[in-house]
Every structure is written in C-alpha cells, then in structure tokens.
Amino acid sequence: MRYLVEPFILGALRRGRSVQQFLGPCGSAERPGVRYVEVRVTKGPFEVYLHVVEDIGSESFLDVSEFPPFDPDDEASEFGLLLGTAEDLLAALQVAEQRVGAERGRWVNEGVVQEEYGDFVGAGRPAGVSPDGRRWPNLPDVA
Numbered sequence: 001m002r003y004l005v006e007p008f009i010l011g012a013l014r015r016g017r018s019v020q021q022f023l024g025p026c027g028s029a030e031r032p033g034v035r036y037v038e039v040r041v042t043k044g045p046f047e048v049y050l051h052v053v054e055d056i057g058s059e060s061f062l063d064v065s066e067f068p069p070f071d072p073d074d075e076a077s078e079f080g081l082l083l084g085t086a087e088d089l090l091a092a093l094q095v096a097e098q099r100v101g102a103e104r105g106r107w108v109n110e111g112v113v114q115e116e117y118g119d120f121v122g123a124g125r126p127a128g129v130s131p132d133g134r135r136w137p138n139l140p141d142v143a
Helices: 006-014 089-100 113-122
Strands: 019-027 032-040 046-054 081-086
Touching (some): 019 046, 019 113, 032 089, 032 113
Antiparallel strands (some): 019 032, 046 081
C-alpha cells in the first residue's frame, strides 16, 4: 500500500517523519520541471513546503530530492517554498490542500515520492493526468 490513510499520515508525523505528495509536471518541453509538496515536522509548528525542481530524472535516477531547484537563482527554493505553518497535524494537511491542491488520499511516506515520480517517468511524463488517471492539481506554472 503506497498511499497513507489518514491515521498513518498522522502517525508518521507524530513519529517525526515527513509526508510528501507528488504534484506532477511544470515548466515547458524545453525546460521541464516537477513539483511535490511536503509536510515537515519541526520543533515548533508543522511546516508545509512546495518543492519545484528540474526534471532531470530517468528510470534509473528517481530521487527528486536530489534534483536541482527549478529556479537556481532563488536560494530559498533549494529547500522549498514555505507555504505555511500549522500547530495541528490536520491543519498542516489542510494548508497543502488549500494552497496547492494536495489530496488527502495521495500522501506517501518520506522518500516514497520518488516511486510516484518513477510511475510518471514510466508513463511517458503525462502532462494532463497522473499515470493512474487523476488530474494534476491546477497550479500556476513556473516560468
């Protein structure tokens, strides 16, 4: 089971582990990128980050956390764009849902987002829908 049901999402966060969600492609054919969102555990409130990275992967290189930021001139983008913080676990998930269209049933454990990316690569990098037929969140594209 790749996707976490809500009690497992909350359990991972309570144990200090991040959860992530692959949000699909961005950019252009000449300069492709991908996006994923992460809820991070900190000593203070939970933090929600959007990662926008260059799509430099292949079937043998899937670790999106190693991809360079899409905007190399933005030092903050190396660590992700902070979308918001929340004191409560569920509120942190809601930040991701409201800000970038994350879906409650699509969260994965930290590091498993690379499997999502692998499915995307294996399916030929579909622009409109995920490999399993779900529409990508409607986010403004990065230039």
